[in-house]
Amino acid sequence: xxxxxxxxxxxxxxxxxxxxxxxxxxxxxxLILNLRKEEGFDKELSLVTEVxxxxxxxxxxxxxxxxxxxxxxxxLILAPLAVFKEYRNLKAGTKLVEEGIRIxxxxxxxxxxxxxxxxxxxFGFVTxxxxxxxxxNPMKNEVVRLLELEPGAADGVMGVIKYPxxxxxxxxxxxxx
Numbered sequence: 308x309x310x311x312x313x314x315x316x317x318x319x320x321x322x323x324x325x326x327x328x329x330x331x332x333x334x335x336x337x338l339i340l341n342l343r344k345e346e347g348f349d350k351e352l353s354l355v356t357e358v359x360x361x362x363x364x365x366x367x368x369x370x371x372x373x374x375x376x377x378x379x380x381x382x383l384i385l386a387p388l389a390v391f392k393e394y395r396n397l398k399a400g401t402k403l404v405e406e407g408i409r410i411x412x413x414x415x416x417x418x419x420x421x422x423x424x425x426x427x428x429x430f431g432f433v434t435x436x437x438x439x440x441x442x443x444n445p446m447k448n449e450v451v452r453l454l455e456l457e458p459g460a461a462d463g464v465m466g467v468i469k470y471p472x473x474x475x476x477x478x479x480x481x482x483x484x
Contacts, residue, residue, distance in 0.1 A: 308359060345453070364388075365389055373469075388403060416456050422452070
């Protein structure tokens with residue numbers, strides 16, 4: 308049986324193992340540990356997939372802003388997502404993204420961002436730079452994707468993504484004050 312639920316403190320160790328295994332390093336697990344300590348961390352937006360009582364996948368959504376010289380817009384960023392390799396055939400990652408989107412909509416969030424893979428297009432994410440939304444210090448061929456959780460929510464929204472403080476030491480090249 309597959310269950311999606313919010314993380315619990317007893318899940319922290321296996322969540323780190325999931326991300327370390329998926330990415331081959333500990334950057335994401337360190338990021339998650341640091342984000343949990345930040346004011347405003349929302350454990351309801353940190354979800355796990357449980358299969359027969361075993362935690363096998365994790366996704367985290369964080370609050371960010373999209374900043375321009377004239378405006379600031381709230382958004383969520385999906386970062387990171389990982390599933391133990393042997394459970395990927397159960398569509399655990401897909402189920403985590405779908406549940407995160409459902410919760411975000413239910414809570415009245417308007418915009419969701421993600422950095423990366425074509426995998427996210429199946430959920431309706433489009434290329435954000437086409438809309439004028441960029442990472443700090445953008446790199447050649449980077450792909451930030453945008454999902455409007457409410458139709459038209461990103462109309463006129465342009466600027467640079469401002470990440471939570473915990474992103475700074477781990478991904479310094481992304482962050483500009």
